[in-house]
Amino acid sequence: MKIDAIYLRELHIPLVQPFETSFGVTTDRRVLLVELKSEGLTAWGECVAGEHPYFSEETIDTAWLVMTQELAPVLAAAEPEHAGKIPGLFKQVRGHRMAKAALENAVWDLEAQVRGVSLSALLGGSRETIPCGVSIGIQPTLERQLAEIEKELAAGYQRIKLKCKPGWDTKVFEAVRNRWPQILLSCDANSAYRLKDADLIREWDAFNLLMIEQPLWSDDFYFHSLLQKQLTTSICLDESIRNRRDALAAIEMESCRIINIKNGRVGGFSEAIAVHNAAQERGIPVWCGGMLESGIGRAHNIALSSLPNFSLPGDVSASKRYWKEDIIEPEVTVSSEGEIVVPTEVGRGFAVREDLVERLTVRKEEVRALALV
Ligand code: OSB
Numbered sequence: 001m002k003i004d005a006i007y008l009r010e011l012h013i014p015l016v017q018p019f020e021t022s023f024g025v026t027t028d029r030r031v032l033l034v035e036l037k038s039e040g041l042t043a044w045g046e047c048v049a050g051e052h053p054y055f056s057e058e059t060i061d062t063a064w065l066v067m068t069q070e071l072a073p074v075l076a077a078a079e080p081e082h083a084g085k086i087p088g089l090f091k092q093v094r095g096h097r098m099a100k101a102a103l104e105n106a107v108w109d110l111e112a113q114v115r116g117v118s119l120s121a122l123l124g125g126s127r128e129t130i131p132c133g134v135s136i137g138i139q140p141t142l143e144r145q146l147a148e149i150e151k152e153l154a155a156g157y158q159r160i161k162l163k164c165k166p167g168w169d170t171k172v173f174e175a176v177r178n179r180w181p182q183i184l185l186s187c188d189a190n191s192a193y194r195l196k197d198a199d200l201i202r203e204w205d206a207f208n209l210l211m212i213e214q215p216l217w218s219d220d221f222y223f224h225s226l227l228q229k230q231l232t233t234s235i236c237l238d239e240s241i242r243n244r245r246d247a248l249a250a251i252e253m254e255s256c257r258i259i260n261i262k263n264g265r266v267g268g269f270s271e272a273i274a275v276h277n278a279a280q281e282r283g284i285p286v287w288c289g290g291m292l293e294s295g296i297g298r299a300h301n302i303a304l305s306s307l308p309n310f311s312l313p314g315d316v317s318a319s320k321r322y323w324k325e326d327i328i329e330p331e332v333t334v335s336s337e338g339e340i341v342v343p344t345e346v347g348r349g350f351a352v353r354e355d356l357v358e359r360l361t362v363r364k365e366e367v368r369a370l371a372l373v
């Protein structure tokens, strides 16, 4: 596949409602897109780095820098036969997985078009529909929290995940369980607790949570393994899992019983598939995490979620939960059974609204092959 041009674009898009986690509040997204041109085709990738280095070390700005200076010139000069070769091209650059993922995933997006298959089929997906959950941000009041859950359950979502932090945890879970004893319920601490909080976390076993996501340090396996031994509830790791080796270590050490796979966090589809396979071979279920993506990242998450071991509802939900107007057509919709239909059309199955992308673009840069610089 010949790469004719690579453009980076930054778009500014407000969220329909602020999203609060233990590390901060997001009200507007700075969305970084990769637009790849190849022999008359246009492919897209999305960089899921945040506006601040709170969830991970990367930000939209570090990703822009590393893509323009290091990664994109290498990609522009290559003629990859297969998107699975891209991690090898980027091997010399340490870290910067979200930047790498945006470029690699654009090549997968291109390859599906070139081969005339759906992105899901190209990745090895087998599901026709994917089960969906929602991640609900920390709310200003308990009343608002309950109202948000009620709304999402009415919309059909199969699993409710509550963001939590010290001071916004036990009393919230208790109120939710009193009102809805049977729903699939989980929580995500985004590393807000320490091992000394084990007594508090153990109280949550009473609430029959499907999982507790990343309670401790963002780079830890060992202390999570100590905590997991003290809990009946499963721990799910998100931040800690950067690649297949991390998944193997976490499984071996019994640091978790469930893994959240995020395309960007692990560096792209190739590594996401490797994590998926490693977990599947060891009987560990996975689900697809979300990073408040625009339609492009969302479409890619849907394709990834069609792999067989994505057996738990993911955080991939409808466009309208995030955006007044998404940049894809059709927008992502969720059925009243809480499912998204995996597209079978060639490519990602959602057209990019290029006029809208152009209007929302606040920064654009073309990257040329190294030899041409
Ligand atoms: O930990 O899963 C997380 C959003 C930003 C950063 C980290 C996380 C999240 C979410 C949002 O939970 C999931 C979504 O896209 O709806």
Ligand code: MG
Pocket (backbone or CB within 6 Å): 188, 190, 213, 214, 238, 239, 260, 289
């Ligand atoms: Mg998480």
